[in-house]
Amino acid sequence: MTDLSPAATPQTPAPSALAMVPFVSVGDMMRLVHREGIDRVLRDLAAHIEADFLRWPEFDKTPRVASHSEGGVIELMPAADARLYGFKYVNGHPGNTRSGHQTVTAFGVLSDVATGYPLLLSEMTLLTALRTAATSALAARALMPAGAATMAMIGNGAQCEFQALAFRALCGIDRLRLYDTDPRATAKAMANLRRQGFEVTACDAAEAAVEGAQVITTCTADKRNATILTDNMVGAGVHVNAIGGDCPGKTELHRDILGRATIFVEYPPQTRVEGEIQQLDPDHPVTELWQVLAGQAPGRRDAREITLFDSVGFAIEDFSALRYLLGRVRAGAAHARLDLLADPDDPRDLFGMLERARPAG
Amino acid sequence: MTDLSPAATPQTPAPSALAMVPFVSVGDMMRLVHREGIDRVLRDLAAHIEADFLRWPEFDKTPRVASHSEGGVIELMPAADARLYGFKYVNGHPGNTRSGHQTVTAFGVLSDVATGYPLLLSEMTLLTALRTAATSALAARALMPAGAATMAMIGNGAQCEFQALAFRALCGIDRLRLYDTDPRATAKAMANLRRQGFEVTACDAAEAAVEGAQVITTCTADKRNATILTDNMVGAGVHVNAIGGDCPGKTELHRDILGRATIFVEYPPQTRVEGEIQQLDPDHPVTELWQVLAGQAPGRRDAREITLFDSVGFAIEDFSALRYLLGRVRAGAAHARLDLLADPDDPRDLFGMLERARPAG
Numbered sequence: 001m002t003d004l005s006p007a008a009t010p011q012t013p014a015p016s017a018l019a020m021v022p023f024v025s026v027g028d029m030m031r032l033v034h035r036e037g038i039d040r041v042l043r044d045l046a047a048h049i050e051a052d053f054l055r056w057p058e059f060d061k062t063p064r065v066a067s068h069s070e071g072g073v074i075e076l077m078p079a080a081d082a083r084l085y086g087f088k089y090v091n092g093h094p095g096n097t098r099s100g101h102q103t104v105t106a107f108g109v110l111s112d113v114a115t116g117y118p119l120l121l122s123e124m125t126l127l128t129a130l131r132t133a134a135t136s137a138l139a140a141r142a143l144m145p146a147g148a149a150t151m152a153m154i155g156n157g158a159q160c161e162f163q164a165l166a167f168r169a170l171c172g173i174d175r176l177r178l179y180d181t182d183p184r185a186t187a188k189a190m191a192n193l194r195r196q197g198f199e200v201t202a203c204d205a206a207e208a209a210v211e212g213a214q215v216i217t218t219c220t221a222d223k224r225n226a227t228i229l230t231d232n233m234v235g236a237g238v239h240v241n242a243i244g245g246d247c248p249g250k251t252e253l254h255r256d257i258l259g260r261a262t263i264f265v266e267y268p269p270q271t272r273v274e275g276e277i278q279q280l281d282p283d284h285p286v287t288e289l290w291q292v293l294a295g296q297a298p299g300r301r302d303a304r305e306i307t308l309f310d311s312v313g314f315a316i317e318d319f320s321a322l323r324y325l326l327g328r329v330r331a332g333a334a335h336a337r338l339d340l341l342a343d344p345d346d347p348r349d350l351f352g353m354l355e356r357a358r359p360a361g
Numbered sequence: 362m363t364d365l366s367p368a369a370t371p372q373t374p375a376p377s378a379l380a381m382v383p384f385v386s387v388g389d390m391m392r393l394v395h396r397e398g399i400d401r402v403l404r405d406l407a408a409h410i411e412a413d414f415l416r417w418p419e420f421d422k423t424p425r426v427a428s429h430s431e432g433g434v435i436e437l438m439p440a441a442d443a444r445l446y447g448f449k450y451v452n453g454h455p456g457n458t459r460s461g462h463q464t465v466t467a468f469g470v471l472s473d474v475a476t477g478y479p480l481l482l483s484e485m486t487l488l489t490a491l492r493t494a495a496t497s498a499l500a501a502r503a504l505m506p507a508g509a510a511t512m513a514m515i516g517n518g519a520q521c522e523f524q525a526l527a528f529r530a531l532c533g534i535d536r537l538r539l540y541d542t543d544p545r546a547t548a549k550a551m552a553n554l555r556r557q558g559f560e561v562t563a564c565d566a567a568e569a570a571v572e573g574a575q576v577i578t579t580c581t582a583d584k585r586n587a588t589i590l591t592d593n594m595v596g597a598g599v600h601v602n603a604i605g606g607d608c609p610g611k612t613e614l615h616r617d618i619l620g621r622a623t624i625f626v627e628y629p630p631q632t633r634v635e636g637e638i639q640q641l642d643p644d645h646p647v648t649e650l651w652q653v654l655a656g657q658a659p660g661r662r663d664a665r666e667i668t669l670f671d672s673v674g675f676a677i678e679d680f681s682a683l684r685y686l687l688g689r690v691r692a693g694a695a696h697a698r699l700d701l702l703a704d705p706d707d708p709r710d711l712f713g714m715l716e717r718a719r720p721a722g
Binding site for chain 1: 716
């Protein structure tokens with residue numbers, strides 16, 4: 001644990017414990033993943049997400065607050081229950097890779113509802129990749145056809161390997177068929193995934209990738225209405241895990257697929273605006289995933305049904321991920337402590353705290 | 362500058378510059394205030410706020426996103442122009458002082474709209490106190506009667522001294538009349554403010570405090586509809602700076618005062634819900650402060666007019682404060698650097714970055 005606090009001097013008392021907020025850096029997060037093992041992290045995240053989805057009505061829910069610009073979007077995603085409040089800051093800038101930046105970066109905070117004080121600040125670029133994959137696999141475990149062993153992955157960018165690992169850890173899928181419009185992305189993912197023991201086939205077209213796959217994952221990053229899957233590519237019995245279409249004007253599936261599929265979503269008020277179903281009438285029937293997990297709605301009904309998880313990412317998943325992480329931090333996972341909160345001896349004497357910190361002379 | 366980054370080892374390369382985000386701690390903020398001098402900080406903040414208010418139509422504005430609970434509220438306050446995006450996290454928990462916590466704590470982030478990458482993370486408990494005071498004084502400079510020299514301050518908590526210093530730095534007010542329901546709060550503020558060279562009178566009732574004052578500042582923290590000022594306490598020609606009523610169900614002024622006053626607000630869609638004017642019809646006329654500053658609407662029209670700045674705090678003020686702070690950080694103000702953003706060599710190879718950080722053995 002690193003204490004990033006000003007040294008105590010006669011002039012400047014050290015900040016009290018109340019002032020300090022645990023901070024999990026990218027380096028700390030990588031250490032956590034390696035110490036725990038990524039499979040265990042993905043399973044634990046899925047368990048936390050499932051536990052929170054099962055108590056869905058307890059949450060204060062709101063669609064994320066998005067600020068769109070020409071190059072992308074910056075979003076704030078809050079969620080709270082009676083004890084904890086969490087939010088994530090996340091950007092999505094498809095052109096970022098051209099300047100060596102990440103398309104998506106994120107960080108987040110978990111707070112104590114009773115006092116409003118932050119309990120944890122964390123990087124969430126890695127944590128979002130992990131929770132997105134855990135959520136997809138959690139949904140697929142409930143929706144994919146029995147005996148599924150092969151997954152097509154269209155879009156082989158930063159999210160690809162995390163999805164594959166989660167589908168193996170939670171769903172037993174270990175055969176992958178990869179396609180990306182950029183062959184270098186496929187080569188990157190194939191090398192990473194073969195080292196992880198997957199049976200991987202690189203395909204030169206999306207049509208080839210979906211051959212023989214029981215699960216199709218689409219995770220492309222273009223910010224536009226694209227057609228990654230055409231209608232003829234999705235056969236009976238397939239589960240489609242569509243995670244790339246996640247903001248207004250950004251979709252991946254041809255509209256006709258949606259008409260043939262049973263559609264499962266996280267939070268309809270957000271998905272209607274951001275997901276694949278932005279292409280449909282606002283009253284097109286969808287099923288909320290939490291209801292399937294809670295046994296309140298059917299999941300897959302038969303072997304020929306096409307199931308679609310139209311995932312846009314919802315704030316409760318981030319809440320669950322931060323809740324998991326706070327548990328790990330309290331159990332000793334690597335973190336620093338930041339002097340983020342002013343904490344005067346007398347809470348009403350903020351100015352006195354400032355004056356007492358005045359340098360001598 | 363402290364680098365809070367994992368040490369580079371053959372197994373774990375050090376994070377690149379893109380991964381690191383400047384962090385201004387509470388200690389750093391106090392060092393900045395003492396180095397610059399608080400009067401200069403307040404004037405510079407007011408100048409940044411004024412500059413941003415003058416280009417008001419350029420901003421992407423939204424009411425803050427509030428999560429209310431029994432004990433208080435947690436809010437996210439975003440604002441953006443074409444180049445920069447800022448948001449503040451702030452809580453308000455009136456019962457916090459009972460457990461030695463601050464009623465209000467805050468932190469915030471300023472980001473680059475083009476990439477979505479954060480440019481700065483900062484404590485904002487102190488910075489909010491400073492920007493709130495700067496905004497109040499900026500409004501009063503445009504609205505208070507000519508020759509005002511005495512201010513009544515009802516509510517002598519954490520915000521009190523900052524208000525007084527801003528009104529002296531920007532408006533020339535150096536005589537103060539203090540009242541708080543808790544005499545210890547008044548004693549605290551009086552001691553602090555006398556050390557700063559003010560002429561201070563402690564009063565044993567709000568009625569006494571307003572005697573002879575040309576400006577009345579109300580900054581109490583109760584989360585309820587209170588009547589800090591009754592109608593007969595506000596005479597002709599007074600400027601009222603009402604900053605404590607700032608969420609639904611929390612007001613400070615009797616409704617009749619509002620009927621007699623010319624009302625100035627920050628952002629009507631937010632103030633109608635949160636400010637004193639939540640007591641009025643939603644179409645009661647108000648003037649936006651930015652229009653007064655820009656010369657597009659009249660401010661005070663005559664010596665007998667009662668002017669009221671119904672301030673709830675708006676996200677653009679935080680944006681301006683963060684913009685000011687980024688300038689100071691870039692000019693060398695104390696800060697640390699946090700390994701907040703994942704930055705793989707190949708932006709699409711987030712998993713590869715994780716794998717390369719695997720400990721040896």
